[in-house]
Amino acid sequence: MPHDRHHHDHDHGSELTETELRVRTLESLLVEKGYVDPAALDVLVETYEKNVGPRNGARVVAKAWTDPDYKAWLLKDASAAIASLGYTGRQGEDMIVLENTDNVHNMVVCTLCSCYPWPVLGLPPTWYKAAPYRARSVSQPRSVLAEFDVTLPESTEIRVWDSTAETRYMILPMRPDGTDGWSAEQLADIVTRDSMIGTGLVEKSA
Amino acid sequence: MNGAHDLGGGHGHGPIAPDPNEPLFHAGWERKAFSLTLAMGFTGQWNIDQARFARESMAPGRYLETTYYEHWLHGLEVLLAERALVSEAEIQAAESIGETKPLPRILNAADVLPALQKGGSAKRDESTAGQPKFQPGAHVTARNINPPTHTRVPRYVRGRTGVIDRVHGVFVFPDTHSKTGDERPQWLYAVRFEGTELWGPDAEVGACVYVDLWDDYLDPA
Numbered sequence: 001m002p003h004d005r006h007h008h009d010h011d012h013g014s015e016l017t018e019t020e021l022r023v024r025t026l027e028s029l030l031v032e033k034g035y036v037d038p039a040a041l042d043v044l045v046e047t048y049e050k051n052v053g054p055r056n057g058a059r060v061v062a063k064a065w066t067d068p069d070y071k072a073w074l075l076k077d078a079s080a081a082i083a084s085l086g087y088t089g090r091q092g093e094d095m096i097v098l099e100n101t102d103n104v105h106n107m108v109v110c111t112l113c114s115c116y117p118w119p120v121l122g123l124p125p126t127w128y129k130a131a132p133y134r135a136r137s138v139s140q141p142r143s144v145l146a147e148f149d150v151t152l153p154e155s156t157e158i159r160v161w162d163s164t165a166e167t168r169y170m171i172l173p174m175r176p177d178g179t180d181g182w183s184a185e186q187l188a189d190i191v192t193r194d195s196m197i198g199t200g201l202v203e204k205s206a
Numbered sequence: 207m208n209g210a211h212d213l214g215g216g217h218g219h220g221p222i223a224p225d226p227n228e229p230l231f232h233a234g235w236e237r238k239a240f241s242l243t244l245a246m247g248f249t250g251q252w253n254i255d256q257a258r259f260a261r262e263s264m265a266p267g268r269y270l271e272t273t274y275y276e277h278w279l280h281g282l283e284v285l286l287a288e289r290a291l292v293s294e295a296e297i298q299a300a301e302s303i304g305e306t307k308p309l310p311r312i313l314n315a316a317d318v319l320p321a322l323q324k325g326g327s328a329k330r331d332e333s334t335a336g337q338p339k340f341q342p343g344a345h346v347t348a349r350n351i352n353p354p355t356h357t358r359v360p361r362y363v364r365g366r367t368g369v370i371d372r373v374h375g376v377f378v379f380p381d382t383h384s385k386t387g388d389e390r391p392q393w394l395y396a397v398r399f400e401g402t403e404l405w406g407p408d409a410e411v412g413a414c415v416y417v418d419l420w421d422d423y424l425d426p427a
Contacts, residue, residue, distance in 0.1 A: 023235040023279060025300045027242060029292050033306045035249060039315035041241035047322060048240075049230050089325035094374070096396075111214035111360055113258055114274060119325075123240075126232075127224045129274040135216035138362065139401075142410045147222045158413040162214065164358045165394050165418035166254075166328035167374055194224075 053122035056087045057170055058191035060097075060120060062184040065175045074172065075099055082120060092119035092168050098161065099172045100198070105156050106171050107145070107198025109137040110163040117168035121196060128197065138162060148199045171198040178204050207259070207354050208361060210266035215362040215405070219270075239275040243282050248313035248321060252285050254328075255384035259356035260284040328378040330391035335376040338393040338421070344370045345427035346397060348419060356384035359423045363415075367427045368399035371416060379420055392421040 016024065030036040060082055064071035074081040078095035082088070095117060098106040110116065114129040127133050137144045141158045145151065152158065161169045173195035179187060194200030213219075231237045247257060261281035262269075269277065286292040289307075296303050313321065340346055350365040351357065358380045374394040382388040396416045401409030 017235075019276060019279065020233070020235045022283075022297060023238045023242075025297050026279075026283070026286075026292065027238050028300070029296055029302060030242060030246065032302050033292070035291065035309055035312065036242060036245045037312060037314045040245050040313045040318050041238065043315050043318040044241040044244050044322075045231070045237045047319065052322075053230075089323040090321075091325070093325040093327035094329050094377075096374075111362075112211055112358060113261065123230055125224065125228055126274070127222050130222075131213055131216070131219040131270060132222045134213040135219050136222075138214045138415045139405050139408075140410055141413050144222060148224060154411045156412065158410070159398075159416060160413065161396075161416045162360065163418070164360060165374070165380075165420070166377060167394070167396075167418055199224075 048118075048123050052119060054120070054191075054193035054196065055188070056085075056122075057117075057120035057193070057196045058188040059184070060085060060087070060170070061172055061191045061196065062188035064097075064172055065187055066184045071172070078170070087119040089119050091115070092117045094167050095120070096161075096167050096169050097172050098159070098169060100174050102174070103156060104159060105152055105198065106159045106161060106169075107137065107141060108161045108163060108169040108171065109134060111135070111138055112162075112164060115163035115166075115168065117170050120170050121193060125193070145199060148194060150199065150201055171196050173198075173200075173202045176202050176204040207262055207356065208352055209262045210264070210269035211262045212361050214360045236275045239279045239282070243278050245313045246282060246286070248317075249309045249311050251289050251291065251309065253383055253387065254326075255356055255378075255380040256387075257281055257285065258380075259384045260288075262356065330376045330378065330389065332376045334391045335393055335421075338373050338395075340370045340373075340393075340395060340421075340424065340426070342370050342372055346370060346395075346419075346424040347427045348397070348417075349423055349425060351423070353381065355381065357381050357423075359419060360417065362404055363397075363399055363417050363419075366399055366403050368397040368403065368417075371396040371398045374418065377420070379422060381422070390422075394418055394420050395424070397424070 031038055064074050074097050078097040082095050111134045114124055116124040138160050141160050191202055192200050195202045261277045264280050347367045348363045376391045377394040379390040379392050382390040397419050399415050401413040
């Protein structure tokens with residue numbers, strides 16, 4: 001992986017890489033100048049490491065699967081419907097939710113950077129931010145999906161949404177068969193992050 | 207700008223390699239690159255389109271060989287240097303040199319959650335932009351523009367024709383917002399492009415792409 005390139009020729013733990021050193025220097029300069037509150041840095045990291053992640057999106061999906069009125073609202077005004085569950089803010093201010101069906105499979109990319117709906121999915125995985133997915137999802141979505149072990153019939157239209165603006169997209173995946181009568185909590189437990197990006201399908205035995 | 211960041215349609219980047227057990231951050235410095243960027247963004251010394259442009263300005267070879275948070279770090283250093291907040295000389299010397307410019311707004315720990323939950327929508331009142339130029343179903347061609355400055359019309363749709371799928375509303379226009387801070391709010395649409403229109407005979411069966419494009423990127427087809 002490219003991020004390992006700095007680590008080739010030094011002893012483990014005894015030396016800082018150039019990048020580590022620059023970040024450390026930058027941090028101390030910004031703190032020294034009073035531009036950054038070090039405690040704020042910790043809260044920012046903790047928020048996304050502990051609190052804001054794909055479990056939020058999974059709860060949105062499970063509610064949509066179990067509440068037809070909520071689902072209709074979510075597909076019509078996703079920002080408001082998602083905010084009603086308490087998920088709002090940065091990188092999710094203007095949300096669109098797209099429903100996957102037997103006939104249409106939606107998936108999301110940001111070819112120009114890595115735009116991603118943070119309040120519902122948290123911070124994006126490396127593959128979403130890296131060149132292979134950003135390059136090929138728009139031109140070869142079926143081959144990209146195959147790398148996630150997803151194969152769809154040719155009769156299923158694939159719609160790839162390139163997040164070039166400040167609208168943020170989340171997918172409402174198909175509810176798996178055999179989950180009738182499941183509670184929203186049970187359903188939320190089987191909803192995966194990738195299914196809400198559109199690179200995965202939800203399976204009953206997650 | 208036609209930089210290495212504009213990746214859509216490219217080949218040769220290797221497998222996608224999803225890692226189901228990936229940690230959110232891979233190293234301490236990634237946590238810092240992330241949190242320093244957000245904290246400094248909050249000070250209001252630049253806007254998000256200026257931040258994106260700073261990341262895109264990385265030399266193409268280097269952009270492709272580095273990771274996401276290295277792009278962020280590069281962008282942060284560029285923005286800090288441009289605004290005379292932290293110079294390269296200070297980073298080299300690892301100490302503050304000369305006067306420190308006071309900032310009107312700092313992100314304190316107690317403000318983090320409210321600030322994140324509030325966010326900052328780029329949506330603007332519809333009255334600021336008049337009537338939308340296009341309605342759903344209209345055929346449009348993405349303009350073939352190649353500004354050396356920030357733009358959000360990817361190369362792979364320039365000159366291509368699609369259909370307006372939906373009207374999102376009125377949003378800040380990234381090109382002018384990045385260049386001068388001018389929001390120039392205008393209508394934003396999701397435009398549907400058929401795979402064959404973008405990729406010719408190499409398009410996959412039954413695949414299409416939706417791209418969010420503003421009025422100033424579009425002409426009637």
